[in-house]
Amino acid sequence: MSDDDLHDIPGTTVFTGEQTRKGYQLNQFCMSLRSAANRKRFLSDERSYVDEWPMSEAQKQAVLTRDWNAALAEGGNIYFLAKILATDGTSFPEAASIMTGVSVEEYTAMMIAGGRSPQGLRSIREGR
Template identity: 55%
Template sequence: MSHKPYDDIPGTTIFDPDMAFKGYHLNQFALSLMKAENREQFKVNERAYLDTWAMTEEQKQAVLARDYNWMMRLGGNVYFLAKIFSTDGLSFQVAAASMTGMTQEDYAQMMLDGGRSPEGNLYKKEQA
């Protein structure tokens, strides 16, 4: 992958064409969870169901760990990954809070207060 102008934004994974290519099979797996029979098969034996997909081992481990930030770094699109946390009975807000390391309550309050402050979070080079 070539250098991109947004590579210097801290804590941000941009879903661009390179990431779409990288995460294709991960996202297709997640999309498969829209069907009840696939969700049930996944719940019965997650590893066996994951092994039916041409995902990398690292992608499978990220799913098993339910580490959504890791999945996004491996090409997962949060809107497809929503199928995984929905399968687990989690709301988007709970999953988003887990991605920030915050409790659901603290995350909800932060969003009600206008989101994160951009102060000190504009570019990685500013954090040095």
Template identity: 60%
Template sequence: MVRDIHQYLAEFDDIPGTRVYTAARARQGYQLNQFAMSLMKDENRQRFRADEKAYLDEWAITDEQKQAVLDRDYNKLLDLGGNIYFLAKVFSTDGLSFVQAVSTMTGMSVEDYQAMMNAGGRSPAGQRSIRDKN
């Protein structure tokens, strides 16, 4: 049986909180991720910190992506093609650890998020399907 890969990957959109990094997302976020990777260089981090908007304007990213960076809306950035490993350069530039940044994506405090992860992660109960909640 041959399945359409795009239809198959679209099924993952039904899982709450899940964003599969597909080829389509990679294409959408290419420049966004290039911007994030530029922050590996100290000179670029300094320029970004000095004037975030001006630095972002140097990149061929959408206004929506720029605003999501300025808002530090990591969930939105993932939706717009950001790769979490590249976006780590953004929150690292802000002096945040991975745990601190990711806790903001869950709406939990750092302490609650860390305790949840240390206890084995989020329970899958009620997290299987968006469609089933309608």
């Protein structure tokens, strides 16, 4: 499977080696939130705290605006981004509903029913 194939999956950011390198500092920032003292510092002045990290401005904005899809696109790994969710008291279903554009109830029901249907648009290139 080529990189082009990985980028052809609608609605999916595949966490490749390239994404790992791109998101390294963003994910390190997220890991800093394991510490209660760092969570307190972050929540008291978010901009100042993210500015301590050598992230791109796009990564910082994704964090500050809690734009989870942008954070993924900027190399964030959902397991690391979960540290921000926990800091905010946001559940994963709440974040996933924001990311997918459906209500928490709709998202939860979909997951209980087995997840998204594999039917439908499976290729960005073929959907054009």
